[in-house]
Amino acid sequence: AVPLVVAISTAVSAKKGLLIRNRTAFENSRKITKIIFDKTGTLTKGEFGVTRIKSIIDSVSDDELLTIAASVEGNSEHPIAGGIVKASREKEIKLDEPSNFENITGKGIQADLNGKKIEIVSPGYLKEKDFDIPENAFENDSETVVFVISDGDLLGYLALADGIREDSYDAVKTLKERGINIVMATGDNEKVAKAVSKELGLDNYYAEVLPEDKQKIIKDLQNEGEFVAMTGDGVNDAPALAQADVGIAVGSGTDVAAETADIVLVNSNPKDIANLILFGAATYKKIM
Numbered sequence: 610a611v612p613l614v615v616a617i618s619t620a621v622s623a624k625k626g627l628l629i630r631n632r633t634a635f636e637n638s639r640k641i642t643k644i645i646f647d648k649t650g651t652l653t654k655g656e657f658g659v660t661r662i663k664s665i666i667d668s669v670s671d672d673e674l675l676t677i678a679a680s681v682e683g684n685s686e687h688p689i690a691g692g693i694v695k696a697s698r699e700k701e702i703k704l705d706e707p708s709n710f711e712n713i714t715g716k717g718i719q720a721d722l723n724g725k726k727i728e729i730v731s732p733g734y735l736k737e738k739d740f741d742i743p744e745n746a747f748e749n750d751s752e753t754v755v756f757v758i759s760d761g762d763l764l765g766y767l768a769l770a771d772g773i774r775e776d777s778y779d780a781v782k783t784l785k786e787r788g789i790n791i792v793m794a795t796g797d798n799e800k801v802a803k804a805v806s807k808e809l810g811l812d813n814y815y816a817e818v819l820p821e822d823k824q825k826i827i828k829d830l831q832n833e834g835e836f837v838a839m840t841g842d843g844v845n846d847a848p849a850l851a852q853a854d855v856g857i858a859v860g861s862g863t864d865v866a867a868e869t870a871d872i873v874l875v876n877s878n879p880k881d882i883a884n885l886i887l888f889g890a891a892t893y894k895k896i897m
């Protein structure tokens with residue numbers, strides 16, 4: 610007989626960096642009725658480019674806003690941070706060094722910079738803190754928008770765009786053919802989520818989802834009788850990956866997620882995820 614891993618390697622391009630931690634869950638792929646994908650870095654490339662920078666304060670130029678944002682984002686590993694830092698490099702902007710950097714889980718980041726407390730945050734966080742959303746912030750449906758706050762004053766926003774992965778179309782097609790319902794969960798704003806979901810022809814999406822909400826989403830679906838697979842890429846996804854019937858940790862640098870997942874895939878290509886699911890289902894049949 611062909612060893613399992615060798616056989617999978619023919620179906621999945623991830624020849625290295627695939628780990629089946631829970632074989633039963635893997636074989637339970639045949640029961641999956643719903644899969645919840647991450648957006649950023651899974652269905653999309655996770656390579657953000659800055660499309661607009663807008664200061665709403667007279668005393669702060671757009672370049673100064675970028676300087677502040679990039680200085681703080683230099684400490685973040687989120688793909689949004691990569692896009693903002695890249696934009697500052699293209700303009701050869703010299704960055705300042707922040708201190709006391711912290712993540713605001715699912716909502717952004719904060720740090721001290723030149724004596725001010727800087728927060729770079731999601732639209733959801735802005736609403737929660739009762740800020741007025743600046744006019745034109747959401748003029749493009751496909752843009753992810755983050756807001757810069759300095760000592761409690763809203764300075765402006767940066768808009769970024771990511772692209773859908775070519776392989777996502779194939780993955781959606783493959784899973785749909787199997788009758789699996791495809792859902793996306795993202796921390797990103799409603800408009801982006803809707804645009805990506807529509808473009809890919811997904812069955813549903815959840816936007817502005819906090820990491821801790823993902824577990825509940827899965828639990829509720831399971832209570833409705835769904836057999837749920839989920840992909841997750843972060844430390845905060847561990848509870849949801851554990852809750853899922855088939856939990857798939859994707860991407861590198863996800864030690865905590867990997868420890869609770871049933872399957873670990875170092876790349877986050879949705880086509881590989883779809884093929885894994887087909888393979889898991891086929892493996893079960895063979896054993897019977």
Ligand code: ADP
Nearest residue numbers: 649685687690715716717729731755795796797
């Ligand atoms: P996703 O993986 O779907 O992008 P996250 O939970 O990682 O969701 O992020 C949710 C939202 O929090 C982002 O869309 C953004 O608004 C905000 N956010 C997260 N990290 C950062 C960051 N480094 N800089 C600015 N905003 C961030």
Ligand code: MG
Nearest residue numbers: 647649842843
């Ligand atoms: Mg994420």
